[in-house]
Amino acid sequence: MLTQSTQYKNAFQEKATKLTNVKELIHHSKSVEDVREDKLHVLKELLNSAVVLEFATIPIYLQAMWTIKDNECDVAKSIRNIFQEEMLHMAMVCNMIVGIGGEPKIYDPKNGLKYPSGLPGGVHPELYLYLEGLNDCSLRNFMEIELPEEIAEIYDYETKEPVSIGGLCDQDGNITNVKHIQSHEHNTTIGELYDRINELFQELQPNMDVERQLAGPLSWWVMADATSVSKAIDMIKEQGEGSENVTPASTGMDNLAHFYRFWEVYYKKKIVQEGDKYYFKDPMPRPETYNIARVPKGGYKQEEVSPEVWHLINSFDEVYTDLVKFLEDAWAINGRGQAALVNAIEVMFKLEKFALPLMQIPIPDKEGLHYGPCFRMI
Structure with missing residues (x-):
């Protein structure tokens, strides 16, 4: 992942920077000789892979959340909580990067993720994710992203039978009979990434620079040392992706890990x-939603839509671009720090201003389907 200068000290650093597959980068990090500078270099690359992965979920989670007409219903609140925690995770990893002298690259306009797509870094290669509304397929994909290594057995309260997570979703939007293969090799890429990051922090015990780190609504604390890094990584893994053995009770029944929320x-x-068992009990009705179409590859084009639709689509993309730029500026070496973060939070709320009206506009010749934002950098 090209996050560092193209001036490399050696072949090890060059390869670390150019690797795009997370598994390969983790393996490469373990081949380094006992050279502190090389270990710090590959640690920055591992951290930036984590930042990109955390941010990659933001558009698909927001898209599904915005299609819910009642934003105060239980489902909307639950997904909003997940989104907020994903932003928190990203911010905390950004603090780790700047703490060791790095600079996060949240999104690369030329090579960055463009939905529909798989996740970056070759993570969960069985998934193909779309910008789409809240439905069985999107939810099943979200569960797959947040899948822990081991899933707690949960029973239906009425039947007392164990509940299966079901098959994977295909690219046509149908739930299949193809089951996810539970295996250590397959499931733990994100967890392995965070474990390797933590291992290197504990080994190197770097002097953490807190000057460019940010604390506030998007990041609860600065990373003052390797101990605080370990604490943050434990929280990230327990709340979201990469957890090893998280049960509903691990995070508290009122604050479920993302997988169980979805x-x-x-x-x-x-x-x-109840006792030592978990049950699906109280109804959690699926809320009424705007039935948006899956956003096509590359997004909607100006010549294909009405001026009204294009204004909303393009305005959204402009605000989304500002959001990414402000976030990167917040942790940049010569950036504006907290001021840029405040700007990012302000523009984040502007996204809804264009997304919600857009989702209410039907697509001509596609009965019952509406438009949705494209999340393009422009």
């Missing part, structure tokens, strides 16, 4: 604990 929405029942 499973509740998918199964339409809330998870409760």
Whole structure:
């Protein structure tokens, strides 16, 4: 991942910077000789891979959340909480990067992720993700992204039978009978990434620079040392992707890990604990939504839509571009720090201003389907 200068000290650093597959980068990081400078270099690359992965979920989660007409219903609140925690995770990893003298690259306009696509870094290669509304397919994909290494057994309260997460979603939007293969090799790429990051921090014990780190609504604390890094990584893994053995009770029944939150929405029942067992019990109805179409590859083109639609689509892309630029500026070496972060939070709220009206406009010749934003950098 091209996050550093193209002036490399040696072949090891050059390869670390150019690798785009997370598994390969983790493997490469373990081949380094006992050279502190090389280990710090590859640590920055591993951290930036984590930043890109965390940010990659933001558009697809927001798109699904915005299609919910009642933004105060339980489902909307749950997904909003997940989005906020994903932003928190990204911000905390950005603090780790600047703490060791790096500079996060959240999005590369030329080579960055453009939906529909798989996740960056070759993570979960079985997934092909779309900008689409809240439905069984999007929820099943979200569950797959957040899948822990081991899933707690949860029973239906009425039947007392264990509930399966079901098959994967195909590219036509249908739930299939193809089951996810539970295996250590397949499931733990994100967890392995964070584990390797933590291993290198604990080994190197770097003197953390807190001057460019940010604290506030998007990042709860600065990374003062390797101990605070370890604490942050434990929280990231427990709340979201890469957890090894998280049960609903691990994070508290009122603050479920992301996988279990999405499973509740998918199964339409809330998870409760009774004794040493978990059940899907209380109804969690799927809310009424705008039925938006999957955004096509490359997004909608100006010549294909009305002036009204194009104004909303293009305005959204402009604000989204500003959001990414402000976030990068917040942690840049010569950036504006907290002031840029405040700007990012302000423009984040502007996205809805264009997304929600757009989702109410029907697409001609596609009965019942509406437009949705494209999340393009321009």
